[in-house]
Amino acid sequence: MDTQQVSVPAHASSPVSGVVHVNTRQTSRFTIIGNHLAQHREMSLLAIGLSTYIQSLPAGARIGIKKLAERFPESEARIAAALRELETHGYLSRTRERLPNGNVVTRTCSYNQPLSTVCRHPEPRPEPRRYIPTPPAPAPAAPVPLPHPRKPLPQYVRAATALLADLHRHAPQITLTEKDVTLLAPLAVTWFERGSTPGALRHALTADLPKPLKYPAKLLRHRLTVLLPPPATPATLVDPLQNCNNCDRAFRAPSPGYCRDCEAHPCEA
Structure with missing residues (x-):
């Protein structure tokens, strides 16, 4: 009786060491990440992972530092440092804008290509400074006028x-x-x-x-x-004392002249 031959498909030779990729084709809920980000040689793993998470979020999602600290076990300080890394290498930009109602908000843009290879989002122009005239300094108080004699006798x-x-x-x-x-x-x-x-x-x-x-x-x-x-x-x-121009007698009068006796006898005067 002949021995039945069972053909076994040959397995591809596996490397002795290193990673083996077992890939499944994604058809929904996936994000495309470039190797320039996944294999970045200057950013930390936290920054790379944080950028991946941000790019997977829908538009309009809140990604403030406190919000990210609630989602991940890292501290606010580490998350803030990772966001600064992404800004430094062009994967994130944060600008402050003033709304028509006067409130100031932070606008965040996430880039799947670093800013060196894509057009940078135009920075909002700062509002022109309004000229507010400085009120004139109050005039110094006028000095007290010195009194002057009415008629210096x-x-x-x-x-x-x-x-x-x-x-x-x-x-x-x-x-x-x-x-x-x-x-x-x-x-x-x-x-x-x-x-x-x-x-x-x-x-x-x-x-x-x-x-x-x-x-x-x-x-x-x-x-x-x-x-x-x-x-x-x-x-x-009270009229000041005057000396009579004739008899030299003292008398009170508003101005020099003759006393009453000399005025009464003008001939003698």
């Missing part, structure tokens, strides 16, 4: 000059030069025109002096201006 000028020159006897820290006395005298004359007495003026200038007193002339000018009493009313206004 000679006796008022002499009294004011003597009072200012004698202040150091009442307050040793007040040291004035001749120029200081000349400049401050008209201010003191204004006090006398408004009915102030020498004692009241001296007290206003020497009371509660700061220690140390660095600039006595400036302090006196400030006090003579700020503490100036109001103008005297006609009811309280």
